[in-house]
Amino acid sequence: xIAIAHxxxxxxxxxxxxxxxxxxxxxxxxxxxxxxxxxGLGVAAHLLALLDFVRxxxxxxxxxxxxxxxxxxxxxxxxxxxxxxxxxxVSLSLVAAPLSAALAAVANIAGLSxxxxxxxxxxxxxxxxxxxxxxxxxxxxxxxxxGVMYMVERRxxxxxxxxxxxxxxxxxxxxxxxxxxxxxxxxxxxxxxVAIAVAYSVEFRTVxxxxxxxxxxxxxxxxxxxxxxxxxxxxxxxxxxxxATSFAAVVLLYVALRVTGAADGGFL
Amino acid sequence: MALTLVGVSHATADIDIRERLAHAPHEIPLxxxxxxxxxxxxxxxLLSTCNRTEIYLVEGERDATAGAWSALSRRLGRDxxxxxxxxxxxxxxxxLFRVASGLDSMILGETQIQGQVRDAWQIGRAHxxxxxxxxxxxxxxxxxxxxxxxxIGHGAASVSSAAVQLAKKIFGSLQGRRAMILGAGEMAxxxxxxxxxxxxxxxxxxxxxYERATxxxxxxxxxxxxxxxxxxxxxxxxxxxxxxxxxxAVVTSSHIAPTLAARxxxxxxxxxxxxxxxxxxxxxxxxxxxxxxxxxxxxxVAATVDHRxxxxxxxxxxIEEEVESYWSWLAGLAAVPVLTEFRARMDDVRDRxxxxxxxxxxxxxxxxxxxxxxFSRALMNKFMHEPSVRLRAAAANGRGLGIVDAVxxxxxxEGERAADDTSVETDR
Numbered sequence: 001x002i003a004i005a006h007x008x009x010x011x012x013x014x015x016x017x018x019x020x021x022x023x024x025x026x027x028x029x030x031x032x033x034x035x036x037x038x039x040g041l042g043v044a045a046h047l048l049a050l051l052d053f054v055r056x057x058x059x060x061x062x063x064x065x066x067x068x069x070x071x072x073x074x075x076x077x078x079x080x081x082x083x084x085x086x087x088x089x090v091s092l093s094l095v096a097a098p099l100s101a102a103l104a105a106v107a108n109i110a111g112l113s114x115x116x117x118x119x120x121x122x123x124x125x126x127x128x129x130x131x132x133x134x135x136x137x138x139x140x141x142x143x144x145x146x147g148v149m150y151m152v153e154r155r156x157x158x159x160x161x162x163x164x165x166x167x168x169x170x171x172x173x174x175x176x177x178x179x180x181x182x183x184x185x186x187x188x189x190x191x192x193x194v195a196i197a198v199a200y201s202v203e204f205r206t207v208x209x210x211x212x213x214x215x216x217x218x219x220x221x222x223x224x225x226x227x228x229x230x231x232x233x234x235x236x237x238x239x240x241x242x243x244a245t246s247f248a249a250v251v252l253l254y255v256a257l258r259v260t261g262a263a264d265g266g267f268l
Numbered sequence: 269m270a271l272t273l274v275g276v277s278h279a280t281a282d283i284d285i286r287e288r289l290a291h292a293p294h295e296i297p298l299x300x301x302x303x304x305x306x307x308x309x310x311x312x313x314l315l316s317t318c319n320r321t322e323i324y325l326v327e328g329e330r331d332a333t334a335g336a337w338s339a340l341s342r343r344l345g346r347d348x349x350x351x352x353x354x355x356x357x358x359x360x361x362x363x364l365f366r367v368a369s370g371l372d373s374m375i376l377g378e379t380q381i382q383g384q385v386r387d388a389w390q391i392g393r394a395h396x397x398x399x400x401x402x403x404x405x406x407x408x409x410x411x412x413x414x415x416x417x418x419x420i421g422h423g424a425a426s427v428s429s430a431a432v433q434l435a436k437k438i439f440g441s442l443q444g445r446r447a448m449i450l451g452a453g454e455m456a457x458x459x460x461x462x463x464x465x466x467x468x469x470x471x472x473x474x475x476x477x478y479e480r481a482t483x484x485x486x487x488x489x490x491x492x493x494x495x496x497x498x499x500x501x502x503x504x505x506x507x508x509x510x511x512x513x514x515x516x517a518v519v520t521s522s523h524i525a526p527t528l529a530a531r532x533x534x535x536x537x538x539x540x541x542x543x544x545x546x547x548x549x550x551x552x553x554x555x556x557x558x559x560x561x562x563x564x565x566x567x568x569v570a571a572t573v574d575h576r577x578x579x580x581x582x583x584x585x586x587i588e589e590e591v592e593s594y595w596s597w598l599a600g601l602a603a604v605p606v607l608t609e610f611r612a613r614m615d616d617v618r619d620r621x622x623x624x625x626x627x628x629x630x631x632x633x634x635x636x637x638x639x640x641x642x643f644s645r646a647l648m649n650k651f652m653h654e655p656s657v658r659l660r661a662a663a664a665n666g667r668g669l670g671i672v673d674a675v676x677x678x679x680x681x682e683g684e685r686a687a688d689d690t691s692v693e694t695d696r
Contacts, residue, residue, distance in 0.1 A: 162567060166437065172439075173438065174440050234533060236534070238533050239533070
């Protein structure tokens with residue numbers, strides 16, 4: 001049941017991305033209702049899979065690589081759906097929906113089985129930390145997706161090319177605002193996640209160095225962007241470039257930590 | 269019931285002919301009344317825009333085209349028929365659906381025509397009945413479908429709308445943005461009107477002749493500036509529109525670059541609609557500056573028109589579907605009066621025969637007499653049901669007129685040949 005609902009969600013995410021790309025094949029209006037419906041169904045299927053995981057294993061999907069990645073994928077999809085429903089604009093699905101599908105697919109490959117996890121207050125504390133951290137990363141991913149789209153569209157506008165990207169991407173200003181709001185939301189969630197992690201480490205005297213390194217790197221990147229926007233007057237291209245490159249760096253750091261074996265069997 | 273269209277459009281007549289045939293709204297009912305009087309047409313609607321004057325008629329007993337042409341010729345002062353066209357039956361339906369959808373417009377896919385078709389119908393309502401009411405309602409629905417299901421109306425199809433589209437692609441809405449207009453000529457004023465219509469909040473007009481800038485600014489609630497002062501205000505501006513008559517570039521990197529630091533990362537959109545160009549192309553390489561000249565705007569318009577052309581086959585398919593649907597309805601309408609008369613005739617026969625029978629059976633109690641009466645009605649309804657259904661279906665699928673005529677002949681229904689439009693429920 002978990003695997004079936006999960007696979008169903010992946011298919012729906014990819015379907016939403018394909019539908020969002022339809023205007024590139026033929027100049028028809030973006031099918032906002034179709035894309036958000038598919039995305040919504042995908043989120044529902046994904047949620048069903050994770051609820052079944054909780055029922056089966058008696059714990060939240062926050063420990064173990066597969067469950068944690070799946071939760072991250074769900075949060076990215078929920079963020080995406082929220083942004084698209086508010087903005088009535090679905091071109092962000094072109095980047096963020098495949099990202100969700102890829103994370104969920106990797107989760108499927110890694111296996112949706114839980115790692116051992118603390119119980120009671122310690123477990124709840126850990127769950128809150130993981131959920132907030134993933135929310136932060138999902139927002140960061142949304143901001144990075146908007147940043148990538150901003151750079152692509154900017155290049156087309158500077159080069160005076162009026163093709164499919166010109167017609168179907170949202171205005172630069174919209175992408176800049178999505179980037180800004182996503183980074184602010186991500187920064188807030190990740191700050192709380194990091195604070196809880198610090199308190200957790202002190203309280204329960206456990207230290208996971210790769211986790212600290214990766215979490216702090218992501219938090220620092222978001223903090224730099226937030227400060228750059230607030231103090232340095234960053235916006236537009238500069239904000240888009242910094243968000244996209246720093247997110248890519250955070251992803252690369254994660255891959256490096258896993259490849260070098262610095263991480264344990266969990267998410268990190 | 270014959271649909272006929274007599275008309276003149278941009279495809280067949282020059283503007284000097286079209287402008288003389290164009291009708292003001294208050295003139296339309298008079299022309300329609302005159303045409304209907306002269307031709308005996310049952311219904312009429314006159315569509316008059318700057319690109320076409322068309323009279324849609326449901327003919328009576330005789331051909332209405334000669335009468336319609338003479339009305340147009342009187343207006344033109346000479347024979348109007350060489351400048352126009354006549355359409356009949358299904359072609360009329362198809363033509364109106366194409367017109368309402370913008371497929372027959374000078375600018376392919378333009379949207380204004382849909383409102384003009386609606387206005388024409390509203391003005392001519394007193395002269396329209398079932399057939400034309402349904403035709404115009406269907407045309408508006410088809411136009412809506414074409415616009416929502418294809419991209420025929422997407423994009424900018426004129427230089428001014430292309431300029432606005434480009435600015436919107438950078439800023440989203442132009443509501444509350446600041447614009448600076450360099451130049452105070454006719455093009456500059458048109459562009460300023462476009463920007464103000466889009467909600468641009470603060471507009472600055474700068475011109476070498478300050479008085480002209482002041483006059484233009486006063487007309488549009490903008491602020492006038494001396495030409496040399498405008499550079500200091502550039503840091504606050506989102507859109508800069510250049511339309512001077514200068515023979516060389518008057519905006520160079522040396523004017524723009526110093527203001528960029530003060531602007532931070534805010535984009536600046538420069539629209540150069542003058543020829544020769546006002547803005548040095550090197551300005552476009554500056555960070556956060558988006559520069560477009562007339563060639564770019566025309567390229568955008570051409571791309572839009574190309575995409576719209578690509579949508580025409582899809583639009584035509586939709587129109588063909590809707591023509592079929594309307595035509596089925598219209599053909600079915602022809603069967604209605606025949607069916608009504610057929611039923612009345614049969615009911616008359618039934619009444620007489622039942623009365624004769626009941627006179628012979630006077631001894632029967634009232635309840636039995638009612639049963640016989642009821643039985644006779646039920647029997648007639650059973651007999652009439654299948655022929656009625658088949659007659660309607662045959663009329664609707666195009667084989668109708670011959671069968672309708674056969675029914676008239678077989679049952680001697682010669683009283684009312686024409687469709688009684690007032691007996692048909694319309695969607696009014």
